[in-house]
Amino acid sequence: MFEIRRDESGLIVLSGRLDAAQAAKAEAVLAALTTPSTVDFGALEYVSSAGLAVLLKAQKRLVANSGRGLRLVNMNRHIHEIFRYAGFDQIFEIDAHSP
Amino acid sequence: MAERSFKRSFDSLEEIFRFTGEFFSRERIDRSLQLAVDLAVEEFFTNLVKYHPETRTDVALSLRRDGERLVVRIVADEAEPFDVTREREVPVDGPLAERPVGGLGLHLARKVMDRIDYSHAARRGTITLVKTIG
Numbered sequence: 001m002f003e004i005r006r007d008e009s010g011l012i013v014l015s016g017r018l019d020a021a022q023a024a025k026a027e028a029v030l031a032a033l034t035t036p037s038t039v040d041f042g043a044l045e046y047v048s049s050a051g052l053a054v055l056l057k058a059q060k061r062l063v064a065n066s067g068r069g070l071r072l073v074n075m076n077r078h079i080h081e082i083f084r085y086a087g088f089d090q091i092f093e094i095d096a097h098s099p
Numbered sequence: 100m101a102e103r104s105f106k107r108s109f110d111s112l113e114e115i116f117r118f119t120g121e122f123f124s125r126e127r128i129d130r131s132l133q134l135a136v137d138l139a140v141e142e143f144f145t146n147l148v149k150y151h152p153e154t155r156t157d158v159a160l161s162l163r164r165d166g167e168r169l170v171v172r173i174v175a176d177e178a179e180p181f182d183v184t185r186e187r188e189v190p191v192d193g194p195l196a197e198r199p200v201g202g203l204g205l206h207l208a209r210k211v212m213d214r215i216d217y218s219h220a221a222r223r224g225t226i227t228l229v230k231t232i233g
Contacts, residue, residue, distance in 0.1 A: 017116070020145045021109040046134055048141045049203040057200050064196070078134050085210040086203050087191030 004029045015043035018051035026051065030058035036066060042074035052086055059092060071095070100164075101125075104157035107148045107175075112141060115160065122162045128169065128232050135211035136162075136171060136230055142204035143183060143226050147175050154178075167233025168213075173226040180219035183226055 002022035003015045006029065018026055039055075055070065062069040075083070075096040083089050101122045105111040116137055123133040140160065147158055159174040189202040209215060214229035 019109075019112050019116075019141055021112045046137065048138055048145075049201070049207055050141075050145065052203060053201045056198060060195060060198075060200070069195075078131060082138070082207060082211075085191070085207055087198075090192065091195040091198060 002026070010037060012037055012039040013043070014039060014041055017046040018044060019046065019048050020050035023050040023054050027054040027057070030054055031061075033058060033062060034065075036062055036068035036070065038071045038073055040074050041072055041076070041079060044076070044079060047079050047082055049086075052082070052088065055092075056088070069093075100161065102159065102161040104159045105144070106157055107151070107154065109145060109148060112144070115140060115144065118160065119162065126164050128164075132169070132230060132232055136169065136228070139208040139212045139215075139228050139230075140171060140173065142208045143173050143228075146183065146204060147173070150181070151175070151177065164232070167231060169230045169232045171228040171230070173228075175224050176222060177219065177224040178222055180217075181224060182217045182219075184215050184217045 001016045002018050002025060004026050005013050007013060012029065014026070059069040069092070071093045073095045075094060080094065080096040083092070083094065101118070103118055105115055119133055119137055119140065123130060144158060154176055156176040159172075161172045163170045183205065186205050188206050189199050190197070191203070191206060208228070212228045213231050216227045218225045
């Protein structure tokens with residue numbers, strides 16, 4: 001089960017498992033962003049390359065448009081490791097900690 | 100040993116993760132390792148869905164504990180060999196604008212598994228993944 005929602009402050013909140021079957025759901029929300037935003041990973045358990053691809057696409061568009069992109073917060077250790085393996089720690093602002 | 104077949108569809112992923120979850124619970128293997136195994140299985144399974152759209156046969160997935168190793172096999176009908184372990188890797192460094200979108204699956208699977216092998220015989224491809232669980 002994967003959920004993505006935008007709260008009243010504009011924070012994007014992810015939860016569950018972001019896999020290839022759920023990537024389109026994430027993309028629908030991320031593609032609508034027009035300004036740099038913060039994404040809360042605190043309740044996200046899992047991400048695969050399909051999930052990384054939709055985040056990268058949003059990051060490229062936002063940075064190209066405004067010079068700033070997504071800030072990723074509350075990432076668990078496993079997902080932070082996947083981001084590092086993908087080299088995404090160099091192209092996203094990440095505030096990670098173990099929940 | 101646990102074995103099950105899954106339809107070639109992204110929609111099978113939920114069922115696949117339930118299957119691996121049941122195996123990890125039954126064998127009492129550290130759940131953090133399940134996330135690594137799920138990742139590698141998803142990357143190869145979704146490649147079989149994406150790159151063999153003409154093939155309708157199910158994909159067989161088996162999990163076997165062999166001492167301190169977990170051996171995962173993904174078996175699929177393939178007319179021609181398609182060695183997943185020899186796919187070109189995408190760059191994981193460099194500036195944002197030069198990063199390609201997609202293509203990270205094999206790289207991530209290599210990072211999270213200890214060994215990945217491919218074999219092909221009698222129009223059937225077998226991907227074998229090994230993860231140390233001891």
